Amino acid sequence: MSLLNKQVLLAQRPTGKIKPSDFNIVETNVPVLANNEVLVKVAHISLDPAMRGWMNAGTTYIRGVEIGEVMRAFAAGIVTASNHPDFKEGDTVAGTMGAQTYAVMQGKHLTKVDATKVPLSWYVGILGMPGMTAYFGLLEKGFPKEGETLLVSGAAGMVGSLVGQIAKIKGLKVIGIAGGKEKCDSLITDYGFDAAIDYKNTDNIAKAIRAAAPNGIDIYFDNVGGEILDAALLNLANHARVVVCGAISQYNEATHSGLKNYMKIISARGTLSGIIVLDYFNRAEECITQLAQWLAAGKIKYKEHTEQGLDRFAEILNMLFTGENKGKLVLKV
Numbered sequence: 115m116s117l118l119n120k121q122v123l124l125a126q127r128p129t130g131k132i133k134p135s136d137f138n139i140v141e142t143n144v145p146v147l148a149n150n151e152v153l154v155k156v157a158h159i160s161l162d163p164a165m166r167g168w169m170n171a172g173t174t175y176i177r178g179v180e181i182g183e184v185m186r187a188f189a190a191g192i193v194t195a196s197n198h199p200d201f202k203e204g205d206t207v208a209g210t211m212g213a214q215t216y217a218v219m220q221g222k223h224l225t226k227v228d229a230t231k232v233p234l235s236w237y238v239g240i241l242g243m244p245g246m247t248a249y250f251g252l253l254e255k256g257f258p259k260e261g262e263t264l265l266v267s268g269a270a271g272m273v274g275s276l277v278g279q280i281a282k283i284k285g286l287k288v289i290g291i292a293g294g295k296e297k298c299d300s301l302i303t304d305y306g307f308d309a310a311i312d313y314k315n316t317d318n319i320a321k322a323i324r325a326a327a328p329n330g331i332d333i334y335f336d337n338v339g340g341e342i343l344d345a346a347l348l349n350l351a352n353h354a355r356v357v358v359c360g361a362i363s364q365y366n367e368a369t370h371s372g373l374k375n376y377m378k379i380i381s382a383r384g385t386l387s388g389i390i391v392l393d394y395f396n397r398a399e400e401c402i403t404q405l406a407q408w409l410a411a412g413k414i415k416y417k418e419h420t421e422q423g424l425d426r427f428a429e430i431l432n433m434l435f436t437g438e439n440k441g442k443l444v445l446k447v
């Protein structure tokens with residue numbers, strides 16, 4: 115008897131916010147495995163802000179998902195059948211498996227992961243792509259030094275909360291920007307940040323940053339873009355580094371306004387550099403080893419926000435844009 119696979123297909127390209135009608139949820143039969151293919155029962159799907167960009171036409175750092183194609187998604191799961199010598203039934207694996215209940219994968223596109231000491235879902239979060247983004251983004255682009263001051267936006271989210279905590283380990287003063295009192299309180303009490311700015315209840319973000327960092331910001335780790343990026347630029351200390359990681363405030367917008375305060379980069383002798391985490395995938399092991407050590411030692415905390423139901427894919431994905439997610443957003447299949 116053949117297995118049924120529930121799949122989330124891209125139905126149309128969104129304009130503005132993602133809508134349920136942008137996806138088709140279908141059921142298909144799982145095909146017979148060819149040589150070197152592995153069948154994975156998908157267990158945890160990573161919901162990432164980048165998915166909004168992947169729904170657009172054309173290619174940026176990666177090609178857009180085609181209409182009718184399974185929505186691209188990082189995921190972790192369990193091997194249920196294998197025609198590949200390196201994988202056997204019961205192996206726990208991670209990879210770009212797509213938003214579906216079963217994935218037929220080329221063995222070379224899967225990574226075996228050890229889910230005996232940490233939950234399997236962590237491999238789509240702190241020990242997966244987003245964890246690497248925070249780790250390499252801060253260390254390889256931000257060049258943190260003890261005693262410096264770091265500002266991070268999207269601070270209560272997956273990447274932001276980890277950036278701030280790694281910066282604390284490295285001896286920096288850390289200021290986070292997040293939406294709402296609950297998230298801002300958790301930056302201080304759960305993640306050990308030094309100060310928090312609630313951008314949803316602050317009239318003048320630039321002034322709030324100045325109050326928290328009177329001597330300026332040495333590193334700004336930007337997850338949101340837009341007005342918050344502009345406000346951060348006004349507060350750069352000399353030789354500041356701006357790490358442009360994400361721009362979630364812009365992803366649903368058809369046109370993107372330019373930076374107003376970019377000349378501050380000249381007077382501060384600053385640098386502004388983008389990061390794409392894919393460039394660091396070949397160094398995954400060093401990152402996972404270090405993050406696992408910090409987690410085991412209680413030096414970093416990790417929160418997951420789990421939702422269930424492939425049928426609710428659009429609704430759950432939208433939580434990233436409304437800020438309803440409290441921690442790494444994971445869809446449990």
Ligand SMILES: NC(=O)c1ccc[n+]([C@@H]2O[C@H](COP(=O)([O-])OP(=O)(O)OC[C@H]3O[C@@H](n4cnc5c(N)ncnc54)[C@H](OP(=O)(O)O)[C@@H]3O)[C@@H](O)[C@H]2O)c1
Nearest residue numbers: 163247271272273292293337360361362363389390391437
């Ligand atoms: N460059 C790369 O390779 C790479 C890789 C992974 C992720 N990223 C980027 O990193 C950023 C964070 O990703 P994540 O997975 O950690 O997501 P996340 O921070 O866990 O979730 C997204 C958060 O963004 C905030 N947000 C939404 N709309 C906003 C707006 N208009 N203005 C300000 N904040 C807004 C919300 O928090 P509030 O409640 O605080 O508003 C929301 O909870 C994203 O921009 C993502 O694209 C980049």
